[in-house]
Amino acid sequence: MNQQPHTPDILECLANLSNDEVFTSVTTANRMLDTLPTHLWSDPNAKFLDPFTKSGVFLREITKRLIKGLATAIPDEQERIDHILGQQLYGIGITRLTALTARRTLYCSKDTTELEHCLTDIFAQQGNPDGNIYFEPCEHTFHKGKCTYCGATEKEFGAEQRTALEQHAYLFIHNKNPYKEMQFDVIIGNPPYQMSDGGAQASAKPIYHLFIEQAIKLNPKYICMITPSRWFAGGKGLDDFRESMLKNKQLKEIHDFPDANEVFPGVEIKGGINYFLWDREYHGDCLIKTYEKGECISALKRPLKEEAADVFIRYNEAIPILRKIQSFGENSxxxxxxxxxxxxxxxxxxxxxxxxxxxxxxxxxxxxxxxxxxxxxxxxxxxxxxxxxxxxxxxxxxxxxxxxxxxxxxxxxxxxxxxxxxxxxxxxxxxxxxxxxxxxxxxxxxxxxxxxxxxxxxxxxxxxxxxxxxxxxxxxxxxxxxxxxxxxxxxxxxxxxxxx
Incomplete structure (x- = not known):
């Protein structure tokens, strides 16, 4: 019996750009999408934003779900695709390269006016070659040697030092979001994780929390992002962010991978990786799921903040043990x-x-x-x-x-x-x-x-x-x-x- 040849998904074959800008696998993207309510996939008015798109995997997988979910509401397939791509999906590239990659993934063409390959002609009619994947070069705004938006140092990211190089001045957190007046149902994606701060031995400061804070300010219905788990208990400059997250009752789910290699093979991320679901209408305890070797080994709905703790205790089974120890009231x-x-x-x-x-x-x-x-x-x-x-x-x-x-x-x-x-x-x-x-x-x-x-x-x-x-x-x-x-x-x- 002849087996059909296996055609690999091109998005599973991309090499990571760097340790802080890694591509999300199709499997992980779909696991994150599975945390969202299913009614979104049959809602023709739902709007989705990936404000730091790289490979375009989130937007592509959302498209596939909407094409299936809107079949009844919009029976004609081409009309359905035109509607989804033109009115429901939006992205912001983190670099020129990733913007081109995301357009190629979502529209099958890096230039949407090239109708030979593009899945829709709606952008060609508008004379818009970029579609809804936006990118433009952005400069850091330096004050006393540091960017007022992201903290990048002028020594590392000043115009003279970055000639012909990407500035890594990300539009979403530099007050350059072209979609900030729109109301989104879902903001989803994998933000950049860190940026060199000019310190010794390639010292870097985390920046992923700035994307989360900006997304919350836009007040969508749902936020789903994948980030390092260092914020649970540490991380340079993350104390205020951690405190706000632990008090946030809108965090509905956290899916925690203590071994980051399970999500990003070959990429070393100390402290592991997690993705979370923030729900604007939710107010309560958070469902914590822990994964090991591809399996969920623990699931428990509980408060994010334990009494007398200023960090998030990631292991569910540890909570009753810690409470017994703390009941003795002993000094630390x-x-x-x-x-x-x-x-x-x-x-x-x-x-x-x-x-x-x-x-x-x-x-x-x-x-x-x-x-x-x-x-x-x-x-x-x-x-x-x-x-x-x-x-x-x-x-x-x-x-x-x-x-x-x-x-x-x-x-x-x-x-x-x-x-x-x-x-x-x-x-x-x-x-x-x-x-x-x-x-x-x-x-x-x-x-x-x-x-x-x-x-x-x-x-x-x-x-x-x-x-x-x-x-x-x-x-x-x-x-x-x-x-x-x-x-x-x-x-x-x-x-x-x-x-x-």
Whole structure:
């Protein structure tokens, strides 16, 4: 029996432009569209906007649904296509290249006046070669070296630096939206994620939240976007955005993928990916769905903000465990942890390789060294104390497998900013008990509730409770103390897999 040759979808064959401007797969686009009410597909008056279209996948898949859904309302197929493309679908390209790509995807022609290939002649009649996919070059508006709209630095994105290059001044968030007077039923898409901020080592700041905020201002009926999940608990400059999202009762669904490779294979996005549905008429708790290896492993409708938490707890099964722990009213372990650069010494500080009279041992990146006490810039009183130090950077950023390895730092020692200091403590025994506690799965579980990056500041230990460190602590003892059920213990044991 002869098999029909497989014709691949061209939109599944496109290479990503960069790590922050990735193409959405057809499968993911349709999963996002599935969150929208089905009545939209049979509504000839519904209007859809992708304000950062790249491949045009969202607009194409919406078109396919409308062609089927409007068959009764508009029986003639060509008339139906003309209506959908001319009056229901709109897009804004993020670059000239993506605008051309989206037109080719949606209209089958990058120039809609070329009737040989274009699916409709309505734009040719208007003398409009771009159709409803808009793009025009846009300049950043700089004030004191930064763009007032997106925060791009003049050093990186000034006109002189970007000659013959894309400005990445996105129309939707630069007050250049050509459709801002229209009322849309749905704003959907995959916004740019970040932009270089001129810092060291290709430092970048997130910008996807600016697109979400702008979409909410337009007040459509529905917003559906796919973004990094870093905003759940971290992200540079995202504190105000996170607070507003956690208080937003119009967030109806969040579909969370802790492993971003499940959505964007080969693209590293620390903290995972999620897509969400915002519903203007909804007011209530949010349905949280978590996915692993292509399957939904958890679904629960719950508040986005837990009491005494300033972040979003992404794992549904963790909520009852956290509530049990917090019911004890104990101080946070984070109060025992220093801020970054505890002794004022940078990572590259090494000291001497061999000890000398009056030397202070210093724990450095990759080993130990020896320095004079007067070289320590702050917290001199800690030098003579017993203390524990832990790395500031831990693992890869996957808190389920990252393992915190504590070190006992004896009296007459200090460290560079490679480490954070825990303590100080009166005795070595207390330090050893602290170290044993740090090595429990219980503590690492508490870390997963907030940690989603390699860097582990004291704030990431917020949900770890303090213990009486005159005692030794094991997982079994901690499970008994907090009254965890067999199912809750099994969840922690399965979830936390610290790498050795």
């Amino acid at each position: 372990f984070s109060k025992l942890i220093s801020s970054a650069k505890p002794f004022g010494l940078r990572t590259y500080f090494k000291g001497k390789k061999e000890p000398f009279k009056g030397a202070v041992k210093i724990y450095i990146n990759g080993g130990i060294g020896y320095i004079k006490e007067e070289e320590v810039l702050k917290n001199h009183d800690w030098i003579k104390e017993h203390k524990v130090i832990v790395p500031y950077a831990v693992g890869s950023g996957d808190s389920k497998t990252d393992k915190v390895n504590p070190i006992y730092a004896e009296p007459n020692s200090c460290c560079t900013e490679t480490y954070l200091v825990i303590g100080p403590f009166a005795t070595e025994k207390r330090c050893r008990n602290v170290m044993q506690y740090i090595q429990t799965k219980f503590l690492h579980f508490c870390l997963t509730l907030k940690k989603n990056t390699q860097h582990s500041t004291k704030e990431f230990y917020q949900f770890v409770p303090q213990q009486d460190f005159d005692e030794e602590w094991t997982d079994e003892k901690l499970y008994r103390k907090y009254g965890l059920t067999a199912e809750e213990i099994a969840y922690i044991e399965k979830m936390v897999r610290p790498m050795k």
